[in-house]
Amino acid sequence: ENYTVVNKPSDMPTHQSLRHKDDTLANALAFRYGDRPYVFRAINRLDRDTSGIVVTANNKFYADILCEKLQNGQFHKSYIAIVEGKTDSEGEIELPIKRAKESLIERTVSEDGEWALTKYRTVMSCDEVSVLSVTPITGRTHQIRVHMSAIGHPLIGDYIYGKESDLIPRQALHAHSLVIDGIG
Numbered sequence: 001e002n003y004t005v006v007n008k009p010s011d012m013p014t015h016q017s018l019r020h021k022d023d024t025l026a027n028a029l030a031f032r033y034g035d036r037p038y039v040f041r042a043i044n045r046l047d048r049d050t051s052g053i054v055v056t057a058n059n060k061f062y063a064d065i066l067c068e069k070l071q072n073g074q075f076h077k078s079y080i081a082i083v084e085g086k087t088d089s090e091g092e093i094e095l096p097i098k099r100a101k102e103s104l105i106e107r108t109v110s111e112d113g114e115w116a117l118t119k120y121r122t123v124m125s126c127d128e129v130s131v132l133s134v135t136p137i138t139g140r141t142h143q144i145r146v147h148m149s150a151i152g153h154p155l156i157g158d159y160i161y162g163k164e165s166d167l168i169p170r171q172a173l174h175a176h177s178l179v180i181d182g183i184g
Contacts, residue, residue: 003056003058004056005055007052012024020048041063042054043067044075046175051173052079077136079133079136079173079176080174081131081155083153085127093116097116097147114138116147156168157172
């Protein structure tokens with residue numbers, strides 16, 4: 001009644017933009033709740049090509065509660081990522097991130113960026129690729145993609161921070177788990 005949890009497919013933007021007016025998660029939920037007035041209130045968002053869990057609030061009261069929990073670090077997200085190369089069994093990446101010069105989309109590691117921390121655990125690996133469980137502690141734009149590329153293990157199929165792949169037509173990233181403190 002108060003919130004909706006969606007498993008967003010890849011190749012679906014969360015919000016409308018100039019190039020995406022009718023193929024967004026906002027459109028899908030407006031259709032889903034078409035029998036009543038509906039306002040799209042995404043609490044978290046995922047990149048267009050990242051699949052997985054997105055939470056939306058179904059009313060203003062719950063939007064305020066969930067946004068406060070997100071800002072206070074009470075959202076605990078975990079992702080499955082497939083990256084290039086063999087990674088350590090686990091690790092922490094603490095590198096500041098900022099917008100890359102003259103780009104609206106791309107981010108980069110920079111000393112004058114915002115603090116960012118990502119933890120990962122290797123689920124399985126071989127010399128060519130590793131499957132990771134990744135937990136972003138902070139929530140910077142493209143954080144996992146930027147951090148994994150910065151340590152020499154870009155996501156498979158990430159055409160911005162790595163390279164395109166014949167294995168998958170997008171970055172190999174899926175938001176598979178979300179726990180929100182105090183929400184059942």
